Amino acid sequence: MSSVIDLLKSHRSIRKYTDRAIDPDLFAELIVAGQSAATSSFLQGATIVRVTDKETRSAIAKLAGNQGWVEAAAEFMIFCADLKRAGNYCKEYGKSFEGDYTEHFMIATVDVALMAQSMVAAAESVGLGICYIGGIRNDPAQVSELLQLPRGVYPVFGLCLGYPDQDPEVKPRLPLSVVLKQEVYNEEGDREAIAAYDENIREYYRTRTGGGHGISWTEQVSSLLSEKARPHMKDFLATQGFKFR
Amino acid sequence: MSSVIDLLKSHRSIRKYTDRAIDPDLFAELIVAGQSAATSSFLQGATIVRVTDKETRSAIAKLAGNQGWVEAAAEFMIFCADLKRAGNYCKEYGKSFEGDYTEHFMIATVDVALMAQSMVAAAESVGLGICYIGGIRNDPAQVSELLQLPRGVYPVFGLCLGYPDQDPEVKPRLPLSVVLKQEVYNEEGDREAIAAYDENIREYYRTRTGGGHGISWTEQVSSLLSEKARPHMKDFLATQGFKFR
Numbered sequence: 001m002s003s004v005i006d007l008l009k010s011h012r013s014i015r016k017y018t019d020r021a022i023d024p025d026l027f028a029e030l031i032v033a034g035q036s037a038a039t040s041s042f043l044q045g046a047t048i049v050r051v052t053d054k055e056t057r058s059a060i061a062k063l064a065g066n067q068g069w070v071e072a073a074a075e076f077m078i079f080c081a082d083l084k085r086a087g088n089y090c091k092e093y094g095k096s097f098e099g100d101y102t103e104h105f106m107i108a109t110v111d112v113a114l115m116a117q118s119m120v121a122a123a124e125s126v127g128l129g130i131c132y133i134g135g136i137r138n139d140p141a142q143v144s145e146l147l148q149l150p151r152g153v154y155p156v157f158g159l160c161l162g163y164p165d166q167d168p169e170v171k172p173r174l175p176l177s178v179v180l181k182q183e184v185y186n187e188e189g190d191r192e193a194i195a196a197y198d199e200n201i202r203e204y205y206r207t208r209t210g211g212g213h214g215i216s217w218t219e220q221v222s223s224l225l226s227e228k229a230r231p232h233m234k235d236f237l238a239t240q241g242f243k244f245r
Numbered sequence: 246m247s248s249v250i251d252l253l254k255s256h257r258s259i260r261k262y263t264d265r266a267i268d269p270d271l272f273a274e275l276i277v278a279g280q281s282a283a284t285s286s287f288l289q290g291a292t293i294v295r296v297t298d299k300e301t302r303s304a305i306a307k308l309a310g311n312q313g314w315v316e317a318a319a320e321f322m323i324f325c326a327d328l329k330r331a332g333n334y335c336k337e338y339g340k341s342f343e344g345d346y347t348e349h350f351m352i353a354t355v356d357v358a359l360m361a362q363s364m365v366a367a368a369e370s371v372g373l374g375i376c377y378i379g380g381i382r383n384d385p386a387q388v389s390e391l392l393q394l395p396r397g398v399y400p401v402f403g404l405c406l407g408y409p410d411q412d413p414e415v416k417p418r419l420p421l422s423v424v425l426k427q428e429v430y431n432e433e434g435d436r437e438a439i440a441a442y443d444e445n446i447r448e449y450y451r452t453r454t455g456g457g458h459g460i461s462w463t464e465q466v467s468s469l470l471s472e473k474a475r476p477h478m479k480d481f482l483a484t485q486g487f488k489f490r
Contacts, residue, residue, distance in 0.1 A: 004249055004370030008278040008363050031425050033253040035418040037362055038377045041469050042462070044419050049426045056428070085423070085435070086466035093464065095471035102482065102489075103382065103474035106354065110401070113358030117282060118253050121366045125249030132283045137348065148429040156355070173280040174289050178330070180276050181294045183301070184393040190330070217287070218338075221331035224286050225344035233347040234489055244347075244479055244489050 007125055012170050014129025015069045017162030022074045026126065030161075034119030045108035046115045047082040049147045050075065056146050060158065063142055064135030073160035078136060078143065079116050081108035083241070084152030099152070100243040112156045123161055133158030140236050151241040169208070172200050174217075194218060252370055257415050259374025260314045262407030267319045271371065275406075279364030290353035291360045292327040294392045295320065301391050305403065308387055309380030318405035323381060323388065324361050326353035328486070329397030344397070345488040357401045368406055378403030385481050396486040414453070417445050419462075439463060 031048065039045070051057055054071070060078075061070035070076055083099045090097040120130050136143050136158045143155045173179075175193045194217070202214030237244075276293065284290070296302055299316070305323075306315035315321055328344045335342040365375050381388050381403045388400045418424075420438045439462070447459030482489075 002367070002370045004252070005274055005278045005367045007249070008367055009281045011281045011283070011363075013283060028421060028425075029250055031421060032418070033250045035421075035424060036254045036256045036415070038256070038258060038365075038375075040377070040379045041466070042416070043466055043469060044424070044462075047424055047426060047430065049428070049430060051428060053428055080430070083470060085432075085439075086463070087470050089463040089467035090471050093467050093471075095467055097470055098473060099470035101474040101476060102478040103476075104470065106382075106401075106478070107379070107474075109351065109354060110358045113355045114362045117359045117362035118256075118366065120283075121363065122247070122250045122253050125247045130283075132285070134285045134352065137351075146429075148431070150430060153430060156351075170281070171287070173277075176273060176276060176280075179280060179289070179292055180273075181292060183294070183296060183298055184391075185292065185294060185325070185395060185398060186393070187330075194330075217289075218331070218334040221286070221288055222334035222338050222340055224288060225328060225332050225342055225349065226335050226340035228343060229346040229348035229352075231346060231348075231490070233351070237347065245476070 004125070008121065010170060011124060012168050013131040014162070014164045014166060015131055016164070016166040017069065017073050017129065018165045020074065020163045022128070022161065027075060030119050030122045033122035034115040037114040037118035039111050039114070040107040043086060043107055043111060045082050045086070045111040047080045047085065047153065048077045049080060050077045059146060060136060060143060063139040064133050064158065065138060067133060067135055069131055069160050070133060070158065074162035076158060076160050078147060078155045078158050079112045080149060080153050080155050081112050082153045083108055084150055087152050100241055101245045105237070105242045105244060109156060116157070116159060127163065128161055129164035131160040133160065137230055137233065140233070144240065149240070154237060154240045154242060169204070172197070172204060249370070253366065255415060256369060257413050258376040259407070259409045259411060259413070260376055261409070261411040262314065262318050262374065263410045265319065265408045267373070267406065272320060275364050275367045278367035279360040282359040282363035284356050284359070285352040288331060288352055288356060290327050290331070290356040292325045292330065292398065293322050294325060295322045304391060305381060305388060308384040309378050309403065310383060312378060312380055314376060314405050315378060315403065319407035321403060321405050323392060323400045323403050324357045325394060325398050325400050326357050327398045328353055329395055332397050345486055346490045350482070350487045350489065354401060361402070361404060372408065373406055374409035376405040378405065382475055382478065385478070389485065394485070399482060399485045399487060414449070417442070417449060
């Protein structure tokens with residue numbers, strides 16, 4: 001196989017960084033590598049806001065659920081879905097702006113994720129560690145205010161970047177047979193495969209927490225889907241102009 | 246920098262493939278590399294349906310807007326956002342399923358994109374070419390029927406994979422200053438930078454179409470945002486259980 005495949009397979013989130021700065025030229029190259037990812041209909045619907053200000057970092061770390069690594073990482077940035085940049089030109093060309101369909105929301109959001117993940121691969125290839133911060137969506141209105149995000153732009157997630165000062169284990173993923181289906185969606189064999197995987201995950205947490213009760217994958221994710229998940233998102237997105245028409 | 250950064254920067258979509266098959270072990274490794282990407286709240290909300298059946302490929306190629314490479318590529322797969330797999334266990338643990346919040350839609354969709362882009366980096370590192378197929382969302386209901394997607398699962402995009410039989414140019418991306426903002430969202434200087442970029446893009450299209458009128462980036466994307474974009478998406482997603490609560 002390739003060393004890139006090995007690199008990707010060894011991904012784990014890093015939450016403890018050394019104080020080594022990232023060379024500005026390298027940082028720029030990482031963004032350019034991110035930009036090179038595919039973009040739907042050539043929209044390029046992603047904007048990155050790089051945050052260095054300590055107070056802003058601290059406020060975001062807090063609202064994201066006290067994630068201290070947001071403050072400590074060499075670089076922290078917010079990846080935003082951006083329909084404003086392109087939308088600006090509708091008026092210019094005498095067209096009406098109709099960019100509030102569900103589809104528009106999707107293409108901008110997917111653009112952001114593709115760009116981020118391409119940047120992450122680039123970063124990890126030069127020995128950097130990363131951590132996505134979905135927790136910024138705990139209070140996306142405050143994040144938008146801090147970053148002065150206009151209508152047409154919303155913060156999808158944050159990303160910490162820095163040289164790792166820890167070496168955590170890779171977290172096992174679902175068996176391939178569960179995730180890859182042939183021809184049609186089919187759950188045959190999944191229940192047994194997931195039961196075995198649940199034991200792996202329990203063991204993974206037991207090892208990490210030094211003998212405590214491990215929680216299984218199905219316990220974790222069923223909780224996630226039995227809770228009101230950030231019920232403010234829909235209204236927040238509407239105020240930013242994403243209306244799910 | 247690193248060869249991985251150079252690799253990522255050289256991405257372009259490939260729409261013409263040789264008839265060389267992809268080794269099954271390599272194909273599996275690519276999926277595993279994709280799975281290794283970060284996943285929000287450990288949901289692992291992505292399922293891939295690999296399509297080899299000729300009739301299904303042909304039907305999808307057609308509905309995606311006659312994209313012949315969907316039929317011709319060595320591998321074609323549909324990346325689905327999947328809340329069903331985790332949701333199955335809500336009942337099992339005596340919890341109610343509430344997984345129809347906007348946030349749930351977002352985390353599953355972002356999971357899919359991160360996984361796909363990680364797989365794409367892996368694929369390109371071994372000399373494969375790729376093409377995302379957003380066109381499957383032209384008729385997501387038919388795609389879902391062909392793939393027998395149950396409630397809780399929806400098709401986000403397709404992906405062609407194969408050994409390239411063409412060597413297209415890299416398509417220039419927006420200037421870094423336009424995409425990367427410092428501390429706050431700020432459009433200062435963007436208009437001028439985008440005007441210069443528009444000329445690059447005109448030239449890029451002129452070169453490729455042999456002297457025809459090039460279309461600029463702002464012309465393209467303002468059109469995209471002045472049109473009803475796949476207005477069926479919202480209702481389609483609702484039938485699959487994604488309700489934007």
